[in-house]
Amino acid sequence: MGILRIAVEDTSRIExxxxxxxxTIAGSSSFVGGTALRKAAEVRELVGLLAEQGVGEDAFEVVGLNAENGSGILVKSQRVAISLTLTVLPEQLGAVLGTLTARPGVRIDELEWRYDEFEASITxxxxxxxxxxRKGEALAAAAGQRIVGIAEISDSWNRHAPRMVYAAAATRSQSMAKAAPEMDLGLDLTSTxxxxxxxxxxFQIGD
Structure with a gap:
């Protein structure tokens, strides 16, 4: 009995x-002082708008706050930038992008596709x-042998999913937002x- 080692490299497209x-949302520091960032007026307004498109409040996550005075100290009436993430289903993305790009003070910095690569790797x-x-049986037969068992199996997988960073053209000024024309974001919005x-x-092979 001998061992026949077969290696296979394969690729597939996953959704x-x-x-x-x-x-990034431009906001005011007037809410600072015990009020959660998720309760900031600018964030509440955006949550309300996207709720109409089926996006729940739990899809938002506030990840940071940046003071615009350079000192890092928050003072009343100061402008701040609120950093947050928003997770949506692929079929919601078009409508959500339309809403976001039409809102003054909202900047889209990055689009990150998310995948369940573990489940996809099983298939x-x-x-x-x-x-x-198939290859093992063919080679064993050519050698006058047949597969009688398996001694060992190992697998590994990886996916390629670069993040998409929005160009300056993807950010609207307040005057542009009033007209809200259709906008080419300069991205291939593929979800695969x-x-x-x-x-x-x-494979274990023998007569």
Whole structure:
């Protein structure tokens, strides 16, 4: 009895499960003083607008606050920038982008597609195993042998999903927002990416 090692490299396209937008909202420091950032007027207004599109409040996460005076000290009536993320379903993204780009004081910094690559890797590895078995049987037969068992299997996977950073053209001024024309964001808003799988199988072969 011997060992026949077969390695298979395979790729597949997988669909995004959600999109995460990284936003910056211009706000006022008047809410500072015990009131949560999620309760800031600017954030509440945006949450209300997107609720009409089926986006719940739990889709928002406030991640930071930046003072615009350079000192880092918050004072009353000072302007601040609120950093937050917004997670939406792929089918909601078009309408959400339309709302965000029409809002003065809202800047879209980054779009990040999110995937369930673990679940996708199960299907991909299963397909790779079928290929490895076919190849193993063919090679064993050519050597006058047959597959009688499996000694070891290992697999690994990775995906390619670059983040998309918005160009300056993706930010609207207040005067542009009044007209709210359609806007070319300069991005290929594809919700698929490539998943690569590597599978190694040690088949036991014999007469």
């Amino acid at each position: 995004a499960t959600s999109a995460r937008l990284h936003l 991909a590895a299963t397909a790779a195993m079928a290929k490895a078995r 990416t490539e998943l690569s799988v590597h599978l190694s199988v040690d």
